[in-house]
Amino acid sequence: MTDVRTQSAEAAKLNEDCALIAALLGGTKTMRAAGKRYLPQWPGEDDASYTLRLAVATLFPAYARTIDVLSAKPFSKPVTLGEDVPERLKPWLQNVDLSGRDLHSFLSEITQEAMGYGFAGILVDFPKAGNLVTKADEQAAGVRPYFVQVHVQNVLGWLPKNATSLDGLTQLRLLESVSEPNGDFDTKEIEQVRVLGRGTWQTWRQSETGSKKEWTLHEEGVTSLKIIPFVPIYGKRLGYMQATPPLLELAHSNVEHWQTKSDRQNALHVLSVPILFTKMLGDNAITVGAGFAVKSESPDADMKYVEISGAAVEAGRKALLDLEDQMRQAGAELLIVKPGGTSVAQTVSDNEQGTCALQKIIQNVEDAADQAMQFMAQWVGEPEGGHIGIYKEFGTFNLAQASADVLLKAVQGGFISKETFHEEMQRRAFLSPDVSWEDEQDRLQLQGPDLGVL
Known part of the structure; x- marks a missing residue:
């Protein structure tokens, strides 16, 4: 039997590409931290050499830049409000999430998230009323609904699993991090699970009883809404609550570029150092530099630097440029208008x-x-x-x-x-x-x- 914190199979499928996307969006530091997952250690490569190769690898941020550019295009002009937006809601949209973002900024950031990860969500929440009894009390106190941006990695599960109910979801589980005071000068982050039902809510936290840890009910309550006010946003929709990043192939190409670039960088390091070759010099110590000479009695003796022509380096450079062109094309394809009727x-x-x-x-x-x-x-x-x-x-x-x-x-x-x-x-x-x-x-x-x- 699973506990409230366990991610369902459907939610795991929704999240299956998140590790890759998070690594690419995190940049060089995150890709290095992923280690062998995206930069394999080749057969015969010792640990010290691999560690050094990983430490100097740098990411060409094609995926992150493409997501940034494409998701910014729709918000190059302000979001417009229709004449049917109630006057009561308009001032709330200037601080739609109670953390300073207006509707334009909120939608811009959630679009970027949906474009990158393939899925995002908006939860329309309402603060706990506390001692407020009537709607008039709430209005006088400035208590009002607000938007919450839900990351795909915080979705733990939902019911019904196939979402065929005409009334929508009956349950949604979300992972949250709550900040609470920790002494007079610090705070601590506490992980909790929010379980939303139709007209109900619960929060669960992990507790310890001796050496045993288990998730127990922390708080619960009821709401005036008999629905779950959650809206999914899709990058590339596969079905209800199922999606994939629209530029997933670009992400895989970016990983290929990361690996190819590392190989080429390592090859350049090796090939740029000439190798000293000696022949028939005996066992005498060799000192190379100005003011020194090397002596041998053998008529077949030889000494020279060996350098590689670099043809492989040029091939690697061309492979990188080809990959970069392919990645640009993959991003541009999202802007290509479908052919069709024009009358x-x-x-x-x-x-x-x-x-x-x-x-x-x-x-x-x-x-x-x-x-x-x-x-x-x-x-x-x-x-x-x-x-x-x-x-x-x-x-x-x-x-x-x-x-x-x-x-x-x-x-x-x-x-x-x-x-x-x-x-x-x-x-x-x-x-x-x-x-x-x-x-x-x-x-x-x-x-x-x-x-x-x-």
């Missing part, structure tokens, strides 16, 4: 034809943020949480201008309304989110007809 009717009826892989990921993040805001609204009795917009027009053929042109043709052809055109231009960040459709109509009325228009 106005096709684009209006099926926008999927004009999206790249990164845009699909961002659409998932956008939908997840909408769901999280809905949970935030439900915590305080608001009927709707509203919608947000994230910039997504970064395809390789200037998709922003292309889509704007398609929308213009659509409104001219009667496929969409002028108000919808206004909303879509606002969603694409061509218009400020502060410009409402009604205000724009009033301005057009005041502006009058264009010159030359009868």
